[in-house]
Amino acid sequence: MASERPLDTCVQIVTPENIAFEYRLAGPFRRLPAFVVDTLLVTTGVVAAAAVLVTALSFLGLAPLGWGLSLVIWFVASWFYGGLFETLWNGQTPGKRLARIRVLTVDGEPIRGWQAVLRNVLRVADAMPVFLYSFGLATTFLNDRFQRLGDLACGTMVVVEDSPPRWAVAQIREPAALELAARLSAALELEPGLSQALSTYVMRRGGFSWSRRAEIARHVAEPLRVRLGLPRETSPDILLCAVYHRAFGMEHATTELTTTAESAA
Amino acid sequence: MKVARILARRQQSWYELESQCREMEQGKRRRLGPLFITRFASRYRAACADLALATTYQLPPNTVHYLHHLVGRAHNQLYRSRSLGPSVLAREILIDVPQRLFHDNALRLAFVLFWGGFLGSMFLAYVSPHYTQQLVGEDELTKTEEMHAKSVGQGAPPFGGAMAGIYISHNTGIGLRCFAYGLLLGVGGLFVTLSNAIFLGAIFGYMATSPHRDNFFQFVTAHGPFELTAIVVASAAGMKLGFSLVDTKGRTRGASLRAAARDAMPTVAAAIVLFALAALIEAFLSPSSAPYWIKCAVAVVSSGLLLCYFVLLGYPRSPSDAV
Numbered sequence: 217m218a219s220e221r222p223l224d225t226c227v228q229i230v231t232p233e234n235i236a237f238e239y240r241l242a243g244p245f246r247r248l249p250a251f252v253v254d255t256l257l258v259t260t261g262v263v264a265a266a267a268v269l270v271t272a273l274s275f276l277g278l279a280p281l282g283w284g285l286s287l288v289i290w291f292v293a294s295w296f297y298g299g300l301f302e303t304l305w306n307g308q309t310p311g312k313r314l315a316r317i318r319v320l321t322v323d324g325e326p327i328r329g330w331q332a333v334l335r336n337v338l339r340v341a342d343a344m345p346v347f348l349y350s351f352g353l354a355t356t357f358l359n360d361r362f363q364r365l366g367d368l369a370c371g372t373m374v375v376v377e378d379s380p381p382r383w384a385v386a387q388i389r390e391p392a393a394l395e396l397a398a399r400l401s402a403a404l405e406l407e408p409g410l411s412q413a414l415s416t417y418v419m420r421r422g423g424f425s426w427s428r429r430a431e432i433a434r435h436v437a438e439p440l441r442v443r444l445g446l447p448r449e450t451s452p453d454i455l456l457c458a459v460y461h462r463a464f465g466m467e468h469a470t471t472e473l474t475t476t477a478e479s480a481a
Numbered sequence: 482m483k484v485a486r487i488l489a490r491r492q493q494s495w496y497e498l499e500s501q502c503r504e505m506e507q508g509k510r511r512r513l514g515p516l517f518i519t520r521f522a523s524r525y526r527a528a529c530a531d532l533a534l535a536t537t538y539q540l541p542p543n544t545v546h547y548l549h550h551l552v553g554r555a556h557n558q559l560y561r562s563r564s565l566g567p568s569v570l571a572r573e574i575l576i577d578v579p580q581r582l583f584h585d586n587a588l589r590l591a592f593v594l595f596w597g598g599f600l601g602s603m604f605l606a607y608v609s610p611h612y613t614q615q616l617v618g619e620d621e622l623t624k625t626e627e628m629h630a631k632s633v634g635q636g637a638p639p640f641g642g643a644m645a646g647i648y649i650s651h652n653t654g655i656g657l658r659c660f661a662y663g664l665l666l667g668v669g670g671l672f673v674t675l676s677n678a679i680f681l682g683a684i685f686g687y688m689a690t691s692p693h694r695d696n697f698f699q700f701v702t703a704h705g706p707f708e709l710t711a712i713v714v715a716s717a718a719g720m721k722l723g724f725s726l727v728d729t730k731g732r733t734r735g736a737s738l739r740a741a742a743r744d745a746m747p748t749v750a751a752a753i754v755l756f757a758l759a760a761l762i763e764a765f766l767s768p769s770s771a772p773y774w775i776k777c778a779v780a781v782v783s784s785g786l787l788l789c790y791f792v793l794l795g796y797p798r799s800p801s802d803a804v
Contacts, residue, residue, distance in 0.1 A: 233529040237549045291650035325560050330746045341661040369742040383547040408536055415541035465483025
């Protein structure tokens with residue numbers, strides 16, 4: 217199954233509802249900024265805590281206790297920072313939140329506590345030899361889910377979390393296209409590939425010049441024109457817009473078909 | 482049916498699902514009523530159906546992308562992991578974990594290896610100082626001698642806090658490294674266990690013959706049981722992971738490793754707790770000038786607790802518990 221699909225950085229999750237939706241995987245170079253930010257945060261946090269503790273306790277004459285507590289804090293932070301945040305923030309640390317990536321299990325479920333802790337503890341195995349992270353990088357590249365050793369042991373993966381997409385269905389406003397659409401049969405049926413090509417074209421045509429539009433549209437418009445029996449002078453761009461308008465039933469779209477739920481967010 | 486009509490019909494339901502997702506993400510899950518949950522579930526199923534029929538409906542690509550995202554978001558809200566209540570945690574710590582540890586073959590192997598190596602090395606070092614010099618090196622030996630030249634109690638307890646921090650980070654770091662090196666196909670774990678055992682045994686045996694013997698044993702008695710057990714447990718966890726890569730019992734290596742990681746979690750947690758306790762005792766009690774019988778008592782009590790936890794609580798209760 218996996219060998220037939222082209223190599224891609226998306227992973228499909230099949231849910232109990234029997235649908236497959238896609239997550240986009242985060243590769244090592246997408247995870248690197250998150251790691252850098254996390255390391256910086258841990259270092260500054262530990263140094264700040266140490267400074268505060270030592271000065272505060274030295275006023276009480278207990279400076280060595282301050283150093284001891286600072287060492288404990290350093291130890292806890294360096295081994296358990298990642299695990300703690302990934303458990304509480306549903307798979308994200310501050311660095312990951314900035315880079316907008318998230319840790320999930322390979323089944324697409326939220327990460328559990330022990331998985332978060334263990335994958336961060338095993339980071340020491342990934343960091344070998346000598347903190348160069350060679351083992352971790354090598355494992356990431358040899359894997360089809362960009363998993364390092366810690367991820368492999370726990371069954372987790374890191375996915376990119378896009379901001380919620382907005383969608384708007386393109387509507388045709390050229391009068392020539394609308395007039396041509398009115399002349400087409402209402403029972404116009406398109407194959408799925410053609411319909412997808414049309415919707416993609418109509419969505420993107422605004423960015424092209426007129427001559428470029430004609431050039432792109434010509435390849436699909438010519439067979440369509442022959443099929444529909446329209447005169448030779450029909451502009452390819454107008455033809456595609458008209459077919460889209462008719463086949464997608466846009467004349468019945470009385471309201472703006474777009475997302476507005478996110479505008480308040 | 483025409484795409485525009487489908488979209489106009491389903492749009493409202495998608496917006497409502499999205500706003501429900503947002504409410505759940507903001508953490509108000511417990512205050513949502515059953516009606517909310519029912520509506521959420523039915524809208525989720527409807528959105529799943531829309532996604533499944535996206536190609537049949539000939540939906541535009543950006544709408545399909547939006548539906549992927551929406552369904553993914555709702556899926557993450559609907560399928561959540563269970564939270565651990567305190568009663569579940571207590572049952573896990575006091576009943577499940579000791580039983581699992583008792584039946585852990587890697588732990589038995591680590592125990593035998595460590596104590597065998599330790600006692601053998603200690604005997605050899607006791608009998609022949611030449612063995613220790615060859616094994617450990619002259620500098621390490623003189624350092625250890627100097628460390629215990631003064632009797633304990635002359636290092637003042639005010640340094641206890643700093644030393645506790647150092648011991649905790651150092652020793653637990655060693656333990657976690659033992660665990661992680663065990664990933665190297667288990668051979669790393671075997672090597673680490675044996676080398677630690679032989680080294681420690683040599684030191685013990687050598688110091689038993691040296692003139693500073695009393696100081697040394699005064700120092701190590703109190704935290705000895707916890708620390709030595711902690712090393713055994715940490716290497717056992719690492720070996721378990723490593724062996725699972727080699728002996729997969731019919732599963733793929735990845736699945737075997739994942740299953741072993743899940744089983745090794747309580748062992749790792751036990752090792753960390755033992756290391757922390759050992760470090761605390763080592764920092765505060767061992768260098769203090771408390772009389773020797775107190776340190777012995779601590780050692781005996783800690784050994785008793787360990788026996789209790791690993792053997793008494795772990796012994797199979799009924800025939801069905803025995804693995």
